[in-house]
Amino acid sequence: MEIIEENPYRFxxxxxxxxxxxxxxxxxxxxxxxxxEDRSLEQVANVAxxxxxxxxxxxxPDVHWGYGFPxxxxxxxxxxxxxxxxxxxVGFDISCGVRLLAAGVGRAELGSRLAGLMxxxxxxxxxxxxxxxxxxxxxxxxxERVLTGGAGYAVESGxxxxxxxxxxxxxxxxxxxxxxxxxRRAFERGLGQVGSLGSGNHFLEVxxxxxxxxxxxxxxxxxxxxxxxxxxxCGSRGLGHQVCTDYVRSMxxxxxxxxxxxxxxxxxxxxxxxxxxxxxxRALAAATNYARAxxxxxxxxxxxxxEAHLGSGLDLVYDVxxxxxxxxxxxxDGRPRRLCVHRKGATRALPPHHPDLPADLxxxxxxTLIPGTMGTASYVLAGVAGSPxxxxxxxxxxxxxxxxAAARGVSGRALREELESHGIAVRGTSWKGLAEEAxxxxxxxxxxxxxxxxxxxxxxxxxxxxxxxxxx
DNA sequence: ATGTGC
Numbered sequence: 001m002e003i004i005e006e007n008p009y010r011f012x013x014x015x016x017x018x019x020x021x022x023x024x025x026x027x028x029x030x031x032x033x034x035x036x037e038d039r040s041l042e043q044v045a046n047v048a049x050x051x052x053x054x055x056x057x058x059x060x061p062d063v064h065w066g067y068g069f070p071x072x073x074x075x076x077x078x079x080x081x082x083x084x085x086x087x088x089x090v091g092f093d094i095s096c097g098v099r100l101l102a103a104g105v106g107r108a109e110l111g112s113r114l115a116g117l118m119x120x121x122x123x124x125x126x127x128x129x130x131x132x133x134x135x136x137x138x139x140x141x142x143x144e145r146v147l148t149g150g151a152g153y154a155v156e157s158g159x160x161x162x163x164x165x166x167x168x169x170x171x172x173x174x175x176x177x178x179x180x181x182x183x184r185r186a187f188e189r190g191l192g193q194v195g196s197l198g199s200g201n202h203f204l205e206v207x208x209x210x211x212x213x214x215x216x217x218x219x220x221x222x223x224x225x226x227x228x229x230x231x232x233x234c235g236s237r238g239l240g241h242q243v244c245t246d247y248v249r250s251m252x253x254x255x256x257x258x259x260x261x262x263x264x265x266x267x268x269x270x271x272x273x274x275x276x277x278x279x280x281x282r283a284l285a286a287a288t289n290y291a292r293a294x295x296x297x298x299x300x301x302x303x304x305x306x307e308a309h310l311g312s313g314l315d316l317v318y319d320v321x322x323x324x325x326x327x328x329x330x331x332x333d334g335r336p337r338r339l340c341v342h343r344k345g346a347t348r349a350l351p352p353h354h355p356d357l358p359a360d361l362x363x364x365x366x367x368t369l370i371p372g373t374m375g376t377a378s379y380v381l382a383g384v385a386g387s388p389x390x391x392x393x394x395x396x397x398x399x400x401x402x403x404x405a406a407a408r409g410v411s412g413r414a415l416r417e418e419l420e421s422h423g424i425a426v427r428g429t430s431w432k433g434l435a436e437e438a439x440x441x442x443x444x445x446x447x448x449x450x451x452x453x454x455x456x457x458x459x460x461x462x463x464x465x466x467x468x469x470x471x472x
Numbered sequence: 473a474t475g476t477g478c
Contacts, residue, residue: 130475242474
C-alpha cells in the first residue's frame with residue numbers, strides 16, 4: 001500500500017483498486033500505524049470504496065483498528081448521488097462522547113477534601129458492566145421520552161438547568177428520533193442504564209486546568225488555570241450497542257438489492273435515501289438522545305457530590321459526541337452538497353462563526369473535548385477555519401495494544417498504586433478493567449494533539465490533569 | 473464499546 005508524505009502531518013494513500021477517493025491520514029511519522037500491528041490503514045482504503053463517498057476517506061492522528069471502519073475515521077457520502085450510511089461508520093457506542101463541567105473552586109481549595117469527594121462519587125456514580133443507574137425509569141413510555149427528548153427531557157425532569165442545554169451540541173437533543181425503530185431488545189437493555197458510565201475507557205474524572213494556551217477562548221469557555229473540573233466520558237450503553245447490532249444485520253440482508261459490494265462484511269451499509277438507511281438514521285438519533293440524557297443525569301450526580309463536599313456548583317462547559325453520523329451541507333467541488341458525515345472516534349470541531357454555534361461561542365469556534373489516557377492529560381480544543389476534514393479532529397489517545405494484551409502486561413493493583421503515588425485518587429470497580437486501560441496501551445495524547453494541531457484540524461485551548469478518577 | 477461469542 002503506497003503512502004505519500006505530503007507534509008509532516010498529512011499522508012496520502014492514492015486511490016487504487018475499488019477505491020473511489022484517496023485516503024488521507026493526518027498523523028506524524030511516529031503516529032502512523034504500522035501495518036504489521038494494526039490494520040487500520042487497510043480499513044481507511046476499504047472505506048474509500050463506499051458508494052457516494054466524496055473527497056477522501058480520512059484518518060485522524062489517533063486512528064486504530066475498529067469494526068469495519070477504523071476508530072479515528074471520517075467519511076462523508078453524497079446523499080443525492082446514492083451515498084450510503086453505514087452503522088460501522090458510527091460504531092457500537094452510538095454518541096459516545098465527553099462532557100466537561102467547571103467548578104467554582106480552585107485546586108488549592110479542593111486540597112484535603114479530594115478523598116471524601118472521591119468517596120462520594122465512587123459510591124454514587126453507577127458504573128461497570130451490569131445494571132444500575134441514576135434514573136429508575138417507570139417503563140418503556142418514559143424511555144421513549146428519553147429517546148426523543150435527550151438531555152432536554154432530563155432537564156425538564158429536574159436533573160439540570162436550562163443553561164446546560166445551551167452548552168450541549170445540538171442543544172442536547174437531535175431531531176428525527178423515532179423510538180418505534182428501536183427494537184424491543186434495545187429497549188430492554190437500555191431501560192435500567194440511563195445515568196450510568198459503563199466500562200472500558202469510560203470514566204468520570206475530577207481534573208484541574210494545568211495550562212491555558214488560548215486565554216480568550218478559555219475565558220469564553222469559562223475556564224482558567226488551576227480551576228477544578230469534572231470530565232464525563234460515556235455513551236449509549238447497551239441500547240446503542242443493540243441498535244448498531246440490529247441495523248448491521250438489516251443492512252447485510254438488503255445490500256445486494258441495492259447492488260452494493262463492499263470489501264469487508266463489517267462495512268454493511270444502505271443508501272441514506274432507502275427505507276433501511278432512513279430507519280437506521282432515525283434509530284441512531286434516538287440512541288444519540290439516550291447518550292445525551294445519560295451524561296446529563298451523571299452531571300446531576302456529580303453536582304450533588306460537589307455541593308455536599310465543597311458547597312460549589314458545576315457549570316457545563318460543553319458536551320460533544322465523537323461517534324455519530326450527521327446530515328450536513330458542505331461545499332464539494334465548488335457546490336454545496338448534502339452529505340452524510342460519519343465520525344467514528346472523531347470529534348466535530350466547528351470553526352468560528354459557524355451558524356450551528358451558540359452566539360457567545362461564535363468568536364472562538366466549537367469547544368472540542370479530548371479525553372486522554374487514565375492518569376495522563378485531557379485537552380480542550382477549538383475548531384479552526386479552513387480545516388480539511390469536514391470540521392473534524394481526533395477524539396482521544398488511540399489504542400496501540402488490545403484490551404487483552406494490555407491486561408496481560410500490567411497488574412491493575414500495581415497501576416492503582418502508581419496513580420495514587422502521583423496523587424491521583426482511584427475509585428475503580430474491577431482490577432482487570434483498570435489494567436485494560438493502562439496508559440502503556442495507548443498512544444501519547446500530547447503527540448496526538450500536536451499532530452491534530454499541526455494538521456490544522458483544531459487548536460489547543462487548555463490542558464487538564466486528573467486529580468481523581470472513577471472507572472467502570 | 474458490549475448481558476466482553478455464533
